[in-house]
Amino acid sequence: MRPTSLEGLPPTDNTEALEPQRTAPARSVVRGFMYAALGLGMMILFAGLAWSIRGGMEPPSTELETAPQTNVVSAPDPQIVSFKKGRLAYQVHCTRCHGPEGRGDGPDAMALRPPPRDFATRPWSHGETPEAIRAVIRQGIPGTAMTGWSELLSPQELDAVVDYVGTLGPLPSQNTEASDARKALLRRAGFEPVEPTIAASPLTFEGLDGRKQTLDQEQGKAILLIFWGTTCAPCMDELPSLDQVAKEFADAPLAVLPICVDEPDDELVREVARTRTKHLPLFVDRTGLARIQYDVQTLPCAVLIDPEGRQVGRLQGGKDWSSETVQTLLRTITSQATDLK
Template identity: 75%
Template sequence: MNPSSPEGLAQTGEVDTRGAQRTSPSGSVARFLAWTALGLGMMILSAGLAWSIRGGMEPPSPAPESAPVANVVPPPDQKSVLFKKGRLTYQVHCTRCHGPEGRGDGPDAAVLRPPPRDFAARPWTHGETTEAIRTVILQGIPGTAMTGWSHLLSSQELDAVVDYVRSLGAPPREIKVSDTPTTLLRQAGFEPIEPAIAASPLTFEGLDGRKRTLDQEQGKAILLVFWGTTCAPCMEELPSLDRLASEFAHAPLAVLPICIDEADDALVREVERTRTRQLPLLVDRTGLARIQYDVQSIPYAVLIDSEGRQIGRAQGCKDWSTEAVRELLRTVTSRSANSE
């Protein structure tokens, strides 16, 4: 049989009866592998395409961030809160007497006896510590318009107003080495008494007839001013002496203007009415003051410290409102207060 004839080809398996070429076993395997690879490639391509589409539709994951910082509002400054509360409490209860800045110039101050304290003036009679101020606020000051507030203030309000009152006072002045009694006495127009000598006993009367002695002012500094109703310079200086006494009303200082030339109380009362506003005038009934304090002429002043010693004398009319006089008395009374 001819291999090239159709019958021969059919028998050899190289061409089927329909004339189509038949695949050899090795070609089938190759095609199977090709189709398998193509299928796998298509699957991978489909999976990749699906992943890309899904990734494009979903928002990207946020980049890691640090923990968010909380928006915390800091608490108000406690000191500032207390200061405002103290100022408000002071304005409600104190300004009518002491004034808005604590200068003793409130609308009611003119009619008060003794006048309200000027917190800037030194020294403070009852002390400047927190406890001293607290005690005055709670208990008041007998004989004055300052009544106790224990029923008006809460504990927090009390603490706040104590701190506020302290803030109104100027810081205590530091006494310099140069501010010795001798220096200050001379600057204020006094002649220093060196060495200091004990104050002589002295009895005098008020216009109410009550007798008084220097011993009753023990522990205070004393300013004795001897004057007379027929003395023109005495009349001239009494108003400034009155203002000085008012300024130091709360200090450990006794201002004692003693008339030594007039027994007529009516005339002394007239001088008191016209020359002073709140300083009571006194009278020496014994006639011994001139001798005890060696008064050669009037007006004549003697300054006595808290230990009962004469430390300075001044003769002639003085302006008691000068800063030099105030500085001397602030120093002397400050030392009196510190010795208590």
């Protein structure tokens, strides 16, 4: 019986018999090349990922590291450091009796006889000069809860506390009638009177030319401090009218000091204010202490300081500085500087 297929028949040609033995090794070689190429591709891929990750984690190149830094924060002003040191010592040793603002209303005050000093009232029975304050702090007051600190403070710390306590009480002020009139004038202009008036905290800031300036340099003048920011819309809106004030009072004993507290970059501050100001000097706070020193919670914030160096009014929020009530207030307070000469 003849077979119906070629399966099982012996090959008729030796070449055909060897063909399967040739093609199997060839396929293995091709498969090997394919695996090798795939492995090489994976290695390249992982190497690229590793390089990318490493580049994101490594510090900038040497070229960038050696580039000059223009926004280096300067050392804190010694006056500010002393003020903060005195405030810290007061908070640790005094607030339980005298209270955080020196009003004699600390948590232990009710149990003390006689009650602790309210620094807002005058006269102080032991004197108000730095020497008198230093003597009380060092020696205490016999018969009261005020003990001496001579063993607790270094000379530098004692000086800092004396200076800080001196800022808690009001400085000698005008008569009651004149004081009431000034408060009414402040309120009409949108300011909240500072009651009692307190000494202006020391403050150091820089002009856009890099020069440092302090409030002491404006001694004898009325000072309008404006704390503002480059991302604050109300701040931007009030700059033109504030610029007009600077122009109109250029020859008066008034220092208008707008201090940018959210951006230390001089060029950015200059660019933001360029189209809004022509006569207004601009300053920056590189230390970040200005807002702390003057308890600035929102921007913009204005603090009015009289020619005797006292904070007399504060204003939160934007203001039209060209209004008649503001102009009257500024003319009145600058006239005090003229009277003091």
